[in-house]
Amino acid sequence: MRKPKIVIIGAGYGGLMTTVRLQKLIGVNEADIVLINKNDYHYETTWLHEASAGTLHHDKVRYDIRDVIDRSKVDFVQDTVVEINKEGKKVILEKGEVEYDYLVIALGGEPETFGIKGLKEYAFGITNVNSSRQLREHIEYQFATYNMEEEKNDNRLVLVVGGAGFTGIEFLGELTNRIPELCHEYDVDYHKVKIICVEAAPTVLPGFDPELVNYAVSQLERKGVEFLIGTAIKECTPDSIIVGKGEEEPREIKAGTVVWAAGVRGNSIIEKSGFEAMRGRVKVQPDLRVPGFDDVFIIGDSSLVINEEINRPYPPTAQIAMQQGEVVARNIAALIRNKTELETFTFDNKGTVCSLGEDDAIGVVFGKKITGAKASFMKKVVDNRSLYMIGGVGLVVKKGKFKLF
Amino acid sequence: MRKPKIVIIGAGYGGLMTTVRLQKLIGVNEADIVLINKNDYHYETTWLHEASAGTLHHDKVRYDIRDVIDRSKVDFVQDTVVEINKEGKKVILEKGEVEYDYLVIALGGEPETFGIKGLKEYAFGITNVNSSRQLREHIEYQFATYNMEEEKNDNRLVLVVGGAGFTGIEFLGELTNRIPELCHEYDVDYHKVKIICVEAAPTVLPGFDPELVNYAVSQLERKGVEFLIGTAIKECTPDSIIVGKGEEEPREIKAGTVVWAAGVRGNSIIEKSGFEAMRGRVKVQPDLRVPGFDDVFIIGDSSLVINEEINRPYPPTAQIAMQQGEVVARNIAALIRNKTELETFTFDNKGTVCSLGEDDAIGVVFGKKITGAKASFMKKVVDNRSLYMIGGVGLVVKKGKFKLF
Incomplete structure (x- = not known):
């Protein structure tokens, strides 16, 4: 039996959290996990104001992705995403392409x-x-x-x-x-x-x-x-x-x-790949999947979740991205184990x-x-x-x- | 009896050496010594290639002038020289002017x-x-x-x-x-x-x-x-x-x-002040005075001394400037003590x-x-x-x- 392939694009707060949770939840024989990121390092976006002002060295705000992933379970590919072919279920990269059964889009935002x-x-x-x-x-x-x-x-x-x-x-x-x-x-x-x-x-x-x-x-x-x-x-x-x-x-x-x-918008790859979005952000389902695409999750700055209390979207933060990553990891684990009931995301501020x-x-x-x-x-x-x-x-x-x- | 006033302009290798030697040679009652420099620090010109490349911090290549002069004997003035009025025996500064009886021009060179x-x-x-x-x-x-x-x-x-x-x-x-x-x-x-x-x-x-x-x-x-x-x-x-x-x-x-x-020339103040010069360098007498101006010495990059062995000028270096400074200090001490025999400068490489x-x-x-x-x-x-x-x-x-x- 062919193992399902889980592809996570982006190793920011959301993508990396998804990866480290998945590698704990899932056995080597259950699925292949591929993490794709432009750089071989993760950086703390929320610390960049310090690196920019020069009060903290930029090497202090980043660390090697390979230091936190379990390389026996996760394949790390350093490459840049060009586009997502959601109908063909593959990610087009600068140096190649990768097919997926489940995709987690965690590409982060862009300045608006x-x-x-x-x-x-x-x-x-x-x-x-x-x-x-x-x-x-x-x-x-x-x-x-x-x-x-x-x-x-x-x-x-x-x-x-x-x-x-x-x-x-x-x-x-x-x-x-x-x-x-x-x-x-x-x-x-x-x-x-x-x-x-x-x-x-x-x-x-x-x-x-x-x-x-x-x-x-x-x-x-x-x-x-x-x-x-x-x-x-x-x-x-x-x-x-x-x-x-x-x-x-x-x-x-x-x-x-x-x-x-001032201002963050979703990643331009989202619109380029034909997802319906507002300023690059996709209003995801409660289970964090893209409406109409049961194999695609979006988390972090390119996802849009409504704060019911004030009927406005939550601002994109590291905190929400990481919480989404945890839920996505559990939901993917459920999916590959053929469970149909997925967990609903609620932000715990x-x-x-x-x-x-x-x-x-x-x-x-x-x-x-x-x-x-x-x-x-x-x-x-x-x-x-x-x-x-x-x-x-x-x-x-x-x-x-x-x-x- | 009025004390003679010695003015040294420039606190590079030559000017600073003249100053520290003079303050040892001369008593407080013999003369007033004034040192004028653009910055309140001296820098090691010969170390600047390191500061420029970033291999040595620029604070390592400079030190406070007041740390090496004897302030009971030397008046330090932080100002920029605009011109020398050699006929009126005064130095025109950005913020004023200073009269002199003896002047040491040690302004350093400029890129050619x-x-x-x-x-x-x-x-x-x-x-x-x-x-x-x-x-x-x-x-x-x-x-x-x-x-x-x-x-x-x-x-x-x-x-x-x-x-x-x-x-x-x-x-x-x-x-x-x-x-x-x-x-x-x-x-x-x-x-x-x-x-x-x-x-x-x-x-x-x-x-x-x-x-x-x-x-x-x-x-x-x-x-x-x-x-x-x-x-x-x-x-x-x-x-x-x-x-x-x-x-x-x-x-x-x-x-x-x-x-x-590539290339150093004498200071542009030299020509601006009407001294006869080649590329800003004045061919000084063996006693380092300017021909025709018995009260003006020029040392360092703006002075020109011929190496008799090869009949070409010595290249401007820190070494020659400092040796000149030592001779000028002794010659000025001689002058204020009314000695007429001045020391001849010879470069000891x-x-x-x-x-x-x-x-x-x-x-x-x-x-x-x-x-x-x-x-x-x-x-x-x-x-x-x-x-x-x-x-x-x-x-x-x-x-x-x-x-x-």
Whole structure:
């Protein structure tokens, strides 16, 4: 009897969690498991703001996939997905193709630029290891160049962050820690540096508790961040952004660095492969399968699950992706054992912590609001938890965040 | 009775040596000593190839001027020289002016680009702390950007060094050490990187012993450097250089980084101030004074001293600048004590060592040819010697180069 073949594409939070759970649940003789990923490493997307600011080395935010998978059970293929042929039940890769009986699409999201002119070309992203280290190096290069100029271009030291959502705020927190170091490293006067956050929504961190939002804003303002709220980026040029607020005349802000940290959409492979989607996200069934395709699961940033309480989709997070991965692993195990009853996914929100740099954060954990050092400590607990869930204690010891007192 | 005022402009090897010698030779009541420098730090020009390649942090190549001067005897002024009014006996600074009775011009050299189009705009220089860290960051940014590109631009990983003189060769040595680290840091395939050295002269390291030159070339070639000898850079563009060899058709070499390490000329302040000079260098009298100006000494890269043996000028080096500084200090002490007989400067060549990266070098020391680890060790001795000469044992301990076995 031919063994079913389970193919997981993407080794982010969702895909890797699916893989490590499946390799525990399923015997070698029950199924073949193939994990496909572009890189041979997994990276902690939720830590990229640190690598981007330069406060944490990018090698600390990634680890070798082969360190966490059981290679006697899982075949790892390093390749890039080009398209999914869902009718032919195969995945087209850059260097070949792979057939599947069950497919888990866990390709992660992509930045959503809302068609804003110039953003794709001129703004930096906090998207992956490559983009983060490029951003870090770009910022350092601006500082390194400043003292070389005969006519000092102060705009070189202006950093604009587009988006005051989770990523934007966490990146701002790291930046305010990093800028004094950069000033010291490159002999730049601290007062010459300007950090501006532009957010189109009427508030910072929409959806967060207003009291915590106020705390975050005042802490970041104290450290030098200027917030332009209710202000939209209309265009990005090689050395500036054009912003507009309501009926006001749009104006130009010159900046040496523009970072786009607003908005995630689903993976473009989803639409390319003909799945029905909204901004690249597929509204999955309660069992996380794609309507009409009983052999295809989608989890993580390219899946859309409605929060019934507020009748709006859950925002894409690492937490939800990992919980989905656990359910998918159990559902696939059930399917290959010919069980027809599949488990329904419900999101169990354990809380959210948004860091504001070293030693400061805001959050809601188990329904309680926390700020400051306590929240910052909880942030590290959260960060270590995802390591633990995927790689156990060994990975926490190797890559975990500990503060040495 | 009014005390004479000695003004030293420039705190490089020559200027700083003059200052520390003067502060020992002269009593507080004999003269006022003023040292003027653009930065509040001295940097080791001969170590900049390391800071530029990123093998040594730039803070290791500089130290605070106030750490080596005796502030009860020397007034330190941080300012930039604009011009010298030699008839009015004053130095015009950006923020003021200073009168002098005796002036020591030790402003250092400037890169000589021989009017080659685009070099000033697009090539990086190994000239000072600012230019070195900009070059280091530029190279890192090229590596960081490579993996971000959808269409990989391999030319981004081409590094061209213009000039196979001392600085060019030493920089190449460091680069060959640094490139594997960069490849690892930015996930770049080592084989994609290309290092090319272009030299217009018919040989590498002109003036060096041919046996040592052969050793250097074969060592660097073994580490991946391609030499284009007898080849002139005709033009530098934002992403390439145009080279020509003899009668051959000029050709373009695409490169992400072009470093100009060929040729030093005297400081442009010299010509601006109306001194008679050749490429910014003034042929000084045997007592190091400027002909016709008995109160003005010029030392270091802006001075020109003929090597009688070969009837050609000595190349500008740290060694000659420091020896000049010692003589100038004694001659000024003589002048303020109304002695008319001044000391004649003769260069005492203690040897030259050219490093080829970590653990390798070539050199002639006390007339003996050396290569490899021995030469590399001697290079560190030479480097520590200039620290010792200026700042004593304390400075060697603080900033010296030691290899820990």
